[in-house]
Each structure stands twice: as structure tokens, then as C-alpha cells.
Amino acid sequence: MIAGNLHLSNIRVVRAGRVILNIENLQIRSGDFTGIIGTNGAGKTTLLRLCCGLIKPNTGSIKLDGTDFTKLSAWSKSNLRKHIGYIPQQAEYNPDLPFTLREVVAMGRTSIKPLLQRLDNDDFEIVDDWINKLGLADNRNQTFRSLSGGEQQKALIARAMAQNPGILMLDEPCSNLDFKWKYQITEIIDKLHIMTKITILMVSHETNLLPTGCKRAVLLHKGNLVTDGDMDKVLTSNQFEQAYGCQFETISLGGRKYTINKAIK
Amino acid sequence: MNNILMQLDSYFYPVILASIIAGASTGLLGVFIIGMRMPFIGTCISHASMAGFIYGGLLAFNNPVLWPITTSLGCVLASVISAVSLATIREDKTRLDKNVGLAIIFCLMLGITFLGIGFNQGSRTDMLNLLWGNILFVDRARAITIAVMAVVLILFVTLFNKEMKILLFSRSIAAATGVHESFVYCLFLILCGVVLAVNLPLIGGLMIFSLITCPAAAAYQVCTGYIPVIITSSFFGMLSALAGFLFSYFLNLPTGACIVIVSVAIFALTTIYKNIADRHD
Incomplete structure (x- = not known):
């Protein structure tokens, strides 16, 4: 397993003549829990896909534990990505197929095993262990499509963790969920970080949904890294209000700060 | 069943066998x-295959020895080229929906196909047979080729089981x-191209679409789990081909049309079953 150090430098992503991401320097240390925040279209998902090596920047380097994604062949990139747990937005997977929950979680073991090698009992022990840890034992043989949105999200987290990743990347894991599930998923991610101490990158446009363990925030606005640092400081900064285009008031609750739009209040 | 088979001319045995295997292969694909x-892929690759057949035929015009070789090679080559072209269309890079990419390649293949038909001076029956399929195309060698490709397809699905599932x-994941x-x-698209090209003379470019779509759509309705879907879809494909062939033989109806109607009927029945089962749950 890798340590999960990520270093982006002089990144510029240009598409159709428009700069969609411009980051001079961003360093994520092993074990960090970092929230990538910003409004819709700020470049959060692009940054996450860049960190997975799925997007090639026009300039700059993306180093995962010192290995530069931009200098690798497609085959070597895939080998490095085996250490990345990735949870995409719902539009990126097909929830309508009749796969059982256990089959979906077992997909996490796919890249661990070499091509042409089948999953064995040891793999399924790991799969069942994560199903149990996330409280999905009763749904094990149920179809993925028959699960609620929250349960599906838990299954995807179990799938990512069954991969035994060195770094976990989550893209808006709480979108499309109701109030109860949003907080349950947030809590699960928090517990995962405490339990495994792996590096976590979580994209969320709703800052209040970032778990308490997420101590650092990277604020993106129109493709630029506006500010980066301690979560509470970022949430109370002028740049934060400017990026979101409204005034916020912060309240402290349970050891962390939450933002409330003043207009709503 | 034995009685029905006894009434059939032994000439049709390889035809039935090839039909069943073709049904299972397309059901699995x-x-x-x-x-x-991407259900459109079958039509797209099969039209590419037709183009390959026509230009292969033009190469060996009036040469009955070379003709079967150039047409078969043309079919396979054009299918593989179109499959590889499809593989290069990446939605995340081109910002083009894969079905739009498929439609564009389909249009290109259609244009090339009809251009080739225009160039052809001789009989166009063989070419039109390829569009609708003709069981008389099936001889022993063709039946063996279809069976070998079915085995290769099963091997691929078994060996790349975990990768195909994800x-x-x-x-993206x-x-x-x-x-x-x-x-x-x-690899899958190339195999898809070869399997479709080999099955095309029997099933036909238009009918292949129904054998790819209906058995799989029916299996997705009623199954839980990856392996049951694969087995059920292959079975529904076989059933469509066999029942369609028998209907056409005994009622003296066009084979292609019968197979299409049976495959749609299987889909309709599974949908009704699913709705009734859901109501009782």
C-alpha cells in the first residue's frame, strides 16, 4: 500500500481555449483529510479526476508518492491507480443493473488481482468484512438497484475500502441524499478516517457536510485555487464569501464551525 | 421435441445447431x-461487416474460388476496424456521447456499403441476404466457425469475468x-466485431439487433446477479433462434422475421412476469 502523499505543481488544464484549472502548488500529506470546496463549476471534480490521473494537464506534474502521473504510460498509470479508492457522482455508474450488493463490493478487489486471475476466498473475506463494518450484512444478497440511495452510497464506500486504498477520493458523496443519510454518510467517512488513517480527498460544494475530521479545506473558484488551509479559517475568510457570492455567519457546534447564509437566517 | 426434430430434413441439422449457437452468442454479447x-453497436458493426463483404466480393469478382475467402476476410476486417474506431471514442475526452459516435460510424458504414452495392455489376442477392440473413448461407464450415467463435467468446467472458463486471x-470507477x-x-469490441461478422450471414444485419437487445433486456428484467443474467440471456437467445426457426419451417414463414418476433415475445413475457411479481412483493 502507498503512503498517500500527493503533490500538484504548476497545473494548468485548458479545454476549448478556456482555463478550467490553474493550481500553482498543492500538497496533500499522507493521512490528511482534505475537503475540496467551491461553487458548481469551480473545478472540484476536474481536480479530483486530475489527482486520479484521469485527466492530463496541459502543463505541470501530479505526483502520487513521488511518481509523476503525467510521465507514465497508460498501463503504468493503471498500476498506480490500484492504490486509489474512488467514489464518483451517481451519473458515473449504472445503478440499474441487477448486481447484488456483494458483487458490487467485490468489484473493489478487481484491480488488486492481476488480469485473468479470479477472486478467491481471501478476497471475499475482505469483501464480507467491509460489508459487515458498514452495517450492510442484511442487504448482502439484495440487488444494488433495490437499495436506498444512502445504502447504495455505503456499498460504494465498502467497495472502495475493499480495495485497501492508500488514498480515498470522494466526489460529492452526499449529493442526492436526504437529510438523515447525508449525516450518516458524513459520519461513516469520519469514522473511516479515524480507523484507517488513510489520506482522504472529499469534494463537496456544501461545506457543512464535510466531516469534523476534515481539518483542511482547499477553496476553488473559477478554476483557481483561491485559498488553502485550516478549515475554520477558510470558512471565515473573505475569499470564501466572495467565491460563494453571499455573506455567511459561522456558528460553532461540536468542536467545529458551520456556515449559515445570512440571507437565509 | 424429438418428434419435431424427426420431421426435419437432416440438411437442416447444422443450420439448427448454428442458429442455436448464434442465438446464444448474440444473447451473451x-x-x-x-x-x-450501447445497443446500436450491433447494427453499426454489422453494417461495417456488410461493407467488408461487398468490397471483398468486388475484389474477387467473377472468381468463385477466391470469392468466399475475400468476402469472409472483408467481413471480419471491416468489423474489427469499426470496433477499434468505436473504442477510440472516449466520452470523457471527446465530449461526444458514445451513441452519437456509434451513429456517425454507422452512417459512414451505410454510405460505404451502398457505394459498394452501386459498384457491383453482378447479382445483388448475396448482399441483400446479408442484410436480412439467410440460413442457406450456413454450411458445415460456417457452422464450425460460429461454434469456435462462441467458444472464444465464452473463454473471454470467463477469463475477464471480474473486469467485464466492473x-x-x-x-469511470x-x-x-x-x-x-x-x-x-x-479486446471486447474486437471480439464483438469478429463474432458479429461470423454470425452475420446467418442472422443478417438487421435481425442481429433484435438478438442482441431482446434476450439481454429480458434477462435483466428477471435475474439477480451477474452469472444468472449471462446464463439466462444466452438461453433466451438460443430459445429465440430455435423457436423462430421451427415456426418458420413448419408454418413456411420467413426465418428472420420469426426469430425477431419470438425474441420480442420473450421480452414481453418477462416484462409481464416482472410486473406481476413486483405487485405480489
């Missing part, structure tokens, strides 16, 4: 094609988590 939401679920998805996807 359909699981992935429908699961990846490709069905999400190519597969790519981001280190599965060699482009490699496996490309």
Missing part, C-alpha cells in the same frame, strides 16, 4: 452491449481504480 447502454457497472479497462474494452 447483448448482456454487455445492453449493460453498457466495466458494466462503471467505466474502473479507470480511476486501476483496472486496465481500455485494454479489456478494446
